[in-house]
Amino acid sequence: MNAGLEVLLAEPRGFCAGVDRAIEIVERALAKFGAPIYVRHEIVHNTYVVNDLKAKGAVFIEDLDDVPVGATLVFSAHGVSRAVQQEAAARSFRIFDATCPLVTKVHVEVAKLAKEGYEFIMIGHKGHPEVEGTMGQLDSGIHLVEDVHDVARIQPTQTAKLAVVTQTTLSVDDAAAIAVAIKTRFPNVREPKQQDICYATQNRQDAVKLMSPQVDVVVVVGSPTSSNSNRLAEVARKLGTPGYMVDSADELQPQWFQGSTRVGLTAGASAPEILVTQVLARLKALGAVSVQRMPGDPESVKFPLPKGLRPDQNEEI
Numbered sequence: 542m543n544a545g546l547e548v549l550l551a552e553p554r555g556f557c558a559g560v561d562r563a564i565e566i567v568e569r570a571l572a573k574f575g576a577p578i579y580v581r582h583e584i585v586h587n588t589y590v591v592n593d594l595k596a597k598g599a600v601f602i603e604d605l606d607d608v609p610v611g612a613t614l615v616f617s618a619h620g621v622s623r624a625v626q627q628e629a630a631a632r633s634f635r636i637f638d639a640t641c642p643l644v645t646k647v648h649v650e651v652a653k654l655a656k657e658g659y660e661f662i663m664i665g666h667k668g669h670p671e672v673e674g675t676m677g678q679l680d681s682g683i684h685l686v687e688d689v690h691d692v693a694r695i696q697p698t699q700t701a702k703l704a705v706v707t708q709t710t711l712s713v714d715d716a717a718a719i720a721v722a723i724k725t726r727f728p729n730v731r732e733p734k735q736q737d738i739c740y741a742t743q744n745r746q747d748a749v750k751l752m753s754p755q756v757d758v759v760v761v762v763g764s765p766t767s768s769n770s771n772r773l774a775e776v777a778r779k780l781g782t783p784g785y786m787v788d789s790a791d792e793l794q795p796q797w798f799q800g801s802t803r804v805g806l807t808a809g810a811s812a813p814e815i816l817v818t819q820v821l822a823r824l825k826a827l828g829a830v831s832v833q834r835m836p837g838d839p840e841s842v843k844f845p846l847p848k849g850l851r852p853d854q855n856e857e858i
Contacts, residue, residue, distance in 0.1 A: 546798060546829040548821065549756055551748040551807035552837030557741030559641030560585045560811050562844045563618035564594070566639040569850040570613055571598050574635070579608045581625065582617040582670050584639060585811040586767040588788050605629060613637070618811075619670040620644040622677020642844050643739045644671055647706050650733070651678045654704050659731070660697045662686055664719050665708030669768060672708055688715075692722040703730045707737035710769040710810075712776065713746055740842065741810045742769045746776050749807055752835060753782040757801035760793070760824075761786045762816045763809030770809025777805070789816060790823035798827065 563584050570578045576598020583591050583601055591601060600607075605628055608614055613635040616625075620640040629636055640648075651661060661683040665672040676683045684695040697703055705723055707716050716738060723730055753759055759777035763770020763786050770786055777784030782805075785797055798804060804824065808817050821832060845851070 546801060547803045548824055548829050548832045549752055549803060549805045550832055550834045551752050551805060552835045553744050553748060553840050555808040555812055555814050555817060557739070557810040558842040558844050559618055559643060562846065563639035563641070564590060566637050566846060566850060567594050567599050567615055568597070569846065570615060570637055573850065574613050578613050578615060580615045580617060581621060582619060584615065584617050587764045587811040587813070589813060589816055590811065605632060608634060615639050617670065620648060620674035622674050624677060637847050637850060641709070643709050647675055647709065647737050648678050651675060651706060655679055655682065657702065659702040659704045660699065661704050661706055662695065662723055663706050664711065664716050666768060669708060671710065675706065686719060689719055689722045692719065692726055700727055700729065703727050705730055705732050709737055709739040710742050710772065711738055712772045713738055713743055741840065744840065745769065745773055745807060745810060748835065748837060749773050749776045750780065752805040753777045753780040756782060756803045756805035758782065758797055759784040759805040759807070760820065761807055761809060762812045762820055764788050767809045767811050770812065773807055773809060787820065790819040793820065793823050793827070795827055
């Protein structure tokens with residue numbers, strides 16, 4: 542690696558308000574009710590966060606059959622289907638919903654428009670838990686498209702009342718291209734009043750767009766399952782800058798930086814700052830000599846905790 546390498550640190554990066562809230566819900570539930578606390582699916586898609594919460598007494602499950610009667614259950618930040626909500630309620634668990642409020646907003650919109658007779662086209666990645674949760678708000682009438690080609694294949698039963706919803710962690714540019722294809726095929730389609738892609742996903746992608754032309758390589762801190770982290774590396778690559786994603790500092794490869802003078806560093810919305818600090822230390826060990834922070838406004842969004850876990854409340858659930 543070249544001596545004298547500079548590191549440009551993206552702003553904003555790392556945890557968003559929805560991730561902060563979800564982790565705090567699990568930690569407060571553990572403090573109030575004691576271990577174990579059961580969490581359906583990884584609370585957020587980050588290996589470090591999940592392992593840290595496991596060590597504190599969280600048990601991550603996919604099937605509600607694995608949760609004992611009377612236990613405390615937390616729904617992950619990605620949200621769950623209506624069927625999962627109903628099954629959990631029927632089993633009399635103590636439930637805390639850590640679904641990101643921006644995902645809940647999409648669920649509410651789907652439920653409201655479905656009552657008005659709408660069918661839906663959802664832009665998202667098949668198999669992602671957020672997509673499964675949103676599509677699972679309805680028994681039928683919601684059609685998934687992953688790319689522009691899928692738009693030609695879907696067959697809604699009617700087109701008079703058709704609405705678009707989007708996974709919150711997509712590439713802004715990719716989603717926009719798919720939305721254009723949908724609008725071209727279905728000119729009367731109803732689009733969201735405000736785009737569904739969340740502020741944090743947008744802000745982190747915008748920072749990478751600004752950073753990429755200024756650096757030789759972009760490193761994204763994030764886990765392989767993290768949609769928004771994957772999108773950050775993709776944004777860099779689409780701008781012609783090599784983009785690599787690492788789950789931890791020991792995944793950095795010295796050859797990535799051969800011949801480089803400047804490396805950009807960012808983190809997905811589910812990656813904690815401690816991992817950024819560790820990656821910076823590893824970059825310095827590989828020869829980086831300076832760190833420069835990009836200018837950027839800090840995010841001030843904060844979401845309230847659910848009843849029963851707020852610090853000013855002691856009510857029993």
